[in-house]
Every structure is written in structure tokens, then in C-alpha cells.
Amino acid sequence: MARQRPDGYYIGFINLPATNTVILFSFHNAISTEKDFTPIINQVLDPGVIWVRADSPYKTVQDLIDAAKKSPGTIRAATTGILSDDHLAILMTEEAAPGAKFRIVHLEGGAAQFKEIMAGNIDVAFDNVGSIVKRVQSGEVRALAVMDDVRSKFMPDVPTTKEIGYPTVISNSTRGIAGPKGMPAPLVVKLRDVLAKAMQDPEHVKKLEDQGIAIKIMIGDEYEKYFAETHAKAKKYTEWAKNRPM
Numbered sequence: 001m002a003r004q005r006p007d008g009y010y011i012g013f014i015n016l017p018a019t020n021t022v023i024l025f026s027f028h029n030a031i032s033t034e035k036d037f038t039p040i041i042n043q044v045l046d047p048g049v050i051w052v053r054a055d056s057p058y059k060t061v062q063d064l065i066d067a068a069k070k071s072p073g074t075i076r077a078a079t080t081g082i083l084s085d086d087h088l089a090i091l092m093t094e095e096a097a098p099g100a101k102f103r104i105v106h107l108e109g110g111a112a113q114f115k116e117i118m119a120g121n122i123d124v125a126f127d128n129v130g131s132i133v134k135r136v137q138s139g140e141v142r143a144l145a146v147m148d149d150v151r152s153k154f155m156p157d158v159p160t161t162k163e164i165g166y167p168t169v170i171s172n173s174t175r176g177i178a179g180p181k182g183m184p185a186p187l188v189v190k191l192r193d194v195l196a197k198a199m200q201d202p203e204h205v206k207k208l209e210d211q212g213i214a215i216k217i218m219i220g221d222e223y224e225k226y227f228a229e230t231h232a233k234a235k236k237y238t239e240w241a242k243n244r245p246m
Contacts, residue, residue, distance in 0.1 A: 002036035006182040008191060011040065016174045016227065020234035021083035025242075034231045037178045039223045041192045043199050044208070045216035046128040048089045048147035048171035049155070053117050054139060056124075061145045061164055064124055065093070068100035077102035078113045078122040086126040088237040089147055089171035093126075096166045117141070128173050129154055133212030147171040154212040174216070174230075176223065192219050 004010035014037070023034055050061055058064045068075045079086035087104065094100055105122060107113050110131040116122040118140075125132075129146060133154045136143045146152045147169055149162040161169040177195060179188075198204065199217055208215055218226055 001178070002032035002180055004180050006038070006180040006184070008179065008183065008187045011177055011179040011191065014039075014176055014178045016176070016230045017085050017088060017234040018083075018173070020231045021088075021238055023231075024235055024238040025083055034227070036181050037227075038181055038183045038188060039227045040177045040179055040188055040219075041195050041199070042174050042176035042216060042218035042223050042226070043195075044130075044173075044175040044213055045218075046130045046173045046175075046214055047152055048085060048173075049127055049129050049132060049136075049152075049158070050089075050093075050124060050144045050147065051117075051127060051132055051136065051141050052124050052144060053120075054142050056142065058124065058144070059142075061161070061166070064144070065097045065100045068094075068102050069097070072099070072101035073103050075102050076105050076121070076123045078105045078107050078116060078125045080107060080109050080113060080127065080131075082106050083234075083238060083241060085128070085171050085173045087241065088234065089126045089169065091237045091240050092147075092169045092171060093166070096168050114141075126171075130211060130213040152214065154214070174226075176218070 001010055001012040020034065023032060052058050064075060077090050079090065090102055090104055094102065107116060110127060113125045113127060117125055129152050132141060135141045136155060143155055143158045145161050145164055146155060146158050147161050149160060149170060151160055152158065196217060196219065205215060
């Protein structure tokens, strides 16, 4: 997408911070930078969540952190992939709780996470609300905290990391639309307005909310600022990951 003509006919979905970490991590040999995109509009902001099996001995995030301090590198914490938002969230948690160190296990998506947790091969999952909300509501798993500064409307009884004393552990996955750099402003405005109208269609909104997907429309300066801030944060933890066993 970054190499296409900025004529409005080439746009694509971006997922932050995944787009950022692909650019930043040399393993991926990215041929573009964060400056090669025009953020148009964001649709979803899916907060991170820390969850365990329903019968897990870990009742709270503090239980996990205490165990990770007592026996560093033994608590198996699953992500949905290297340098995913889940991976960065584990690094944030370790930073916020000096002395705590998890054994990070990278899996291929939420289905693999759930399978390994239920099989007892993983102790805790760092995930997103939209991925696990139905299983939390059914009682199959227990959510320990939502990694946000406000509670999720889909898990109103689950505390936030800010509430439990870890305000810097804020993690989420966004889904938006961008185009190549250099798109004319009137064209960006036109695309933004049309897409915003579609995103706010009641039927579309209901489908997202029925899945536990939180809508967060960001446009213009707000979305560009969010993109830049997410990139800076991802850069910090990507550098950490390079110097830490995966």
C-alpha cells in the first residue's frame, strides 16, 4: 500500500500496534516507515485483557505478578504472536512490576491461546476483550484485568490495570484505514466522511457490539496523533524485545 499512487483508489486496513512493529522490527525487513502512510480513519479500539482458566489459582493480577517475582521465568504467559500488542503488554507489565519476569510463549492467534490455556499448558493469556469476552461471560475463563484506564462495557465487573495500581499497563489493538502518503486533503476528507457514515450504520454497529468489539472512531489530527504516539511506544518495547529472549 505504501508504494501505491496516492489517488484514493489504494487504501487498506491497518492494525496498530502491529503495523508499527512490522515497520520497526528488522526481522520483517520492512520496506516502509511510519511516514509512508496517510491515516484516514480508525474504527475499533479493542482493549487488552489478562485472563486465566476459570479454575486457575491466580485470582488477581497481583497473584500473577507475585508468582512471577518469586519464580522468575516460570509463569507461562501467552501472546498471539511476536511483537503483537499482547507481547508488548507483557513487557509493559514486567516494566511496571520490577522483578517480575514471565516465560513468554508466542502462539498463532486467539484459538491457539484458548486451546493451550484450557489444556493447562499455559498459565495466563494476554489478549483482547473482543477475542475472549464470550468465554468470560460464559464462565469458561476468568478475566483478571482490562488493560485500560476505563472499564469495558462488555466486562463491567472486571477492574482496569489503572484501578489495581498499574496505570502504565495500557494496551489495545486498533483497526483503521490508511492510504499511501501524499493523498490530497480533500480526497482524505471525502473518504473519511463516507467511511465514518458506514461505520456508524446501526446494523453495522450492532454486529460489532454483539461480538464485544469496542468502536472508537478517530479521524484527522486525533488519529494522526494516536498513530504517532503508538509508534513511539511500540518503538520502545520493540527495542526491549530485541534484547530479551522471545
